[in-house]
Amino acid sequence: xxxxxxxxxxERQLGRTPIPPVRVACRCAAGWPVVVEQPAHAPDGxxxxxxxxxxxxxxxxxxSRLEGAGGVRALEEQLASDPALAAAFDAAVxxxxxxRPEHALGIGGVRNPxxxxxxxxxxxxxxxxxxxxxxxxxxxxxxxxxxxxxxEDR
Numbered sequence: 001x002x003x004x005x006x007x008x009x010x011e012r013q014l015g016r017t018p019i020p021p022v023r024v025a026c027r028c029a030a031g032w033p034v035v036v037e038q039p040a041h042a043p044d045g046x047x048x049x050x051x052x053x054x055x056x057x058x059x060x061x062x063x064s065r066l067e068g069a070g071g072v073r074a075l076e077e078q079l080a081s082d083p084a085l086a087a088a089f090d091a092a093v094x095x096x097x098x099x100r101p102e103h104a105l106g107i108g109g110v111r112n113p114x115x116x117x118x119x120x121x122x123x124x125x126x127x128x129x130x131x132x133x134x135x136x137x138x139x140x141x142x143x144x145x146x147x148x149x150x151x152e153d154r
Contacts, residue, residue, distance in 0.1 A: 002020065002022070002023060006024055018036075019038060021036035023037045025129075029145075033055050034056040035052050035054055035124045038053050040103070051100055052121070054127075059139075063138065067118075071141075075116045075138065076114070088131065089134045090113065092107065092122075092135070093106040093113050099129075107122055107125050107135075122135035126138070
């Protein structure tokens with residue numbers, strides 16, 4: 001359940017009015033949303049293919065730094081060279097597709113099952129719907145969930 005306090009916190013975290021989430025899937029130690037589950041469609045009816053949205057500003061920044069340093073390509077290379085990681089990744093993608101059967105898309109809204117479009121989406125999925133070892137590895141590289149960063153950021 002998402003209450004008014006969660007919606008207020010999400011607006012503060014995102015800097016905009018959020019698409020009303022289905023639920024808060026993960027919280028930080030201070031109780032702020034870290035990941036929210038999004039509805040399959042936005043209020044205007046447009047498809048929202050990503051099931052989980054990373055909303056912690058500190059974690060979003062840390063993952064953005066990883067993306068900027070070539071993290072998407074690095075993860076795709078790991079998937080190509082590590083059969084166990086690739087199998088776990090494929091299983092996570094299939095679980096995401098089961099959550100969004102009307103879209104039949106992978107994590108981050110991708111059509112290619114082994115494409116890594118967005119590290120943020122993989123971290124969000126790892127936190128909300130474990131196991132997802134690839135997302136866990138990105139989360140670890142990003143430094144994990146910050147402690148009370150939302151209270152410090154604003």
